[in-house]
Amino acid sequence: MASTEPSTAVDRAILDAARACVAEFGVRRTTLTEVARRAGVSRPTVYRRWTDTGSLVADLLVRELREIITAAIPEGGAARARLIGAIVGGGSMMRRNPLFAKIFRTDADVMLTYVFERLGRNQRALIALFAESIREGQRDGSIRDGEPEQLAAMLLLLAQSAVQSAGTVTDFLDSDQLDRELARAIDGYLAPVDQRKVL
Amino acid sequence: MASTEPSTAVDRAILDAARACVAEFGVRRTTLTEVARRAGVSRPTVYRRWTDTGSLVADLLVRELREIITAAIPEGGAARARLIGAIVGGGSMMRRNPLFAKIFRTDADVMLTYVFERLGRNQRALIALFAESIREGQRDGSIRDGEPEQLAAMLLLLAQSAVQSAGTVTDFLDSDQLDRELARAIDGYLAPVDQRKVL
Numbered sequence: 230m231a232s233t234e235p236s237t238a239v240d241r242a243i244l245d246a247a248r249a250c251v252a253e254f255g256v257r258r259t260t261l262t263e264v265a266r267r268a269g270v271s272r273p274t275v276y277r278r279w280t281d282t283g284s285l286v287a288d289l290l291v292r293e294l295r296e297i298i299t300a301a302i303p304e305g306g307a308a309r310a311r312l313i314g315a316i317v318g319g320g321s322m323m324r325r326n327p328l329f330a331k332i333f334r335t336d337a338d339v340m341l342t343y344v345f346e347r348l349g350r351n352q353r354a355l356i357a358l359f360a361e362s363i364r365e366g367q368r369d370g371s372i373r374d375g376e377p378e379q380l381a382a383m384l385l386l387l388a389q390s391a392v393q394s395a396g397t398v399t400d401f402l403d404s405d406q407l408d409r410e411l412a413r414a415i416d417g418y419l420a421p422v423d424q425r426k427v428l
Numbered sequence: 429m430a431s432t433e434p435s436t437a438v439d440r441a442i443l444d445a446a447r448a449c450v451a452e453f454g455v456r457r458t459t460l461t462e463v464a465r466r467a468g469v470s471r472p473t474v475y476r477r478w479t480d481t482g483s484l485v486a487d488l489l490v491r492e493l494r495e496i497i498t499a500a501i502p503e504g505g506a507a508r509a510r511l512i513g514a515i516v517g518g519g520s521m522m523r524r525n526p527l528f529a530k531i532f533r534t535d536a537d538v539m540l541t542y543v544f545e546r547l548g549r550n551q552r553a554l555i556a557l558f559a560e561s562i563r564e565g566q567r568d569g570s571i572r573d574g575e576p577e578q579l580a581a582m583l584l585l586l587a588q589s590a591v592q593s594a595g596t597v598t599d600f601l602d603s604d605q606l607d608r609e610l611a612r613a614i615d616g617y618l619a620p621v622d623q624r625k626v627l
Contacts, residue, residue, distance in 0.1 A: 333544050334544075337540045337543070337544040337545075338537055338540060340544075341536045341537060341540065343596065344536070344543060344592060344593055344596070345532050345533075345536040345539075345592060345593065345595065345596070346536075346595060346596060347595075347596055348596050348597070348599075352596070356600065378600050379600055379601055379605055379609060380609070381600070382597040382600035382601050382609075383590075383601065383606075383609040383610070383612075383613060385597070386586075386589040386590055386593055386597065387585075387586055387589065387613060389589060389593070390585040390586065390588060390589030390593075391582075391585055393543060393544060394543055394544065394585055394588070394589075396544065396545060396546075397542065397543070397544070397545060397546055397547050397551070398547070398581040398584070398585065400547075401555065401577050401578055401580070401581035402578055402581050402582065406578055407582075410578060410579070410581075410582040411582070413582075413617060414582060414586060414613060414616070414617045416616075417613070417615070417616025417617045417618075417619070418612060418613045418616045418617070419616075420616070
């Protein structure tokens, strides 16, 4: 599916069915046949839009993350505070999201590529989104100088680790404590020297 | 091998042979037979000390990281600057280390557990080491207040991401730029409010 093409009711039904399958079975055990069955459409209808499970799941995760980010971005305030709110709030939603939770638990090997090798579509989209907020913050004076894409890439590494590895540090940081420390880390990284404060 | 037992010349020869094997073949294709051959000892000599490749490689990685950290910790200066130097320097050495580089490239799935599920021995050792430095920094006034283990766990997430995922963001951050941004992130996270500066 070209990402510029408006999604139809059928596309949405297929993505919704894929979401239910992945949340229940994980990525590897999701088949286009089962997705078609749950969406109430024929298999060719699915195959015409997505030729394999990989491309369908990729589009599903792009949609899922876009919804999370849209819900997480706070309204109003300076750009830095909004960006911190979006990353911490979005990260917290991702940790509790049934789709990402299932993938981290059951299909962590699917994520390997994007942890060790190269960026995926969602990660590139996040860097672009962070860089845009950083530019805005540099204009409104709430974010320090620096190449926006470089700061954005570092923020991605920070945020990604706090989401994917949250479960490894629960002996030290519960969910609220992790949110608080992540907010402090981002704030300390982005704040201009004269505006740093203890959150 | 009990970690309190002093390592003998034979232990060291076996660990050195294991290091050469893992750097050449990766973790999964390293066998105790080949390790014994390269160490010039009999297989029973290896088996008496390590019953399987997993426990041997685990001890090897503990030794490797300890050597890196020892080499990376700067002498003198306030605790915060030394901790930043140790993490950034140690992270940079890990990225260039033939053993860790091979594991990240060939056996990333071996690392999965420690990214998504639970901490390994090395990660717990790093948190303890960071927490000790943080306590020192809280005494000498170079590190802000906060529960040392919580700050240390957040630092681990930050540092680990910058090491394991460095290769994913090379379009945005080359090695020197990544070191610089990681130093800024750690400094911003740890500095007391009145001591924050742009590095």
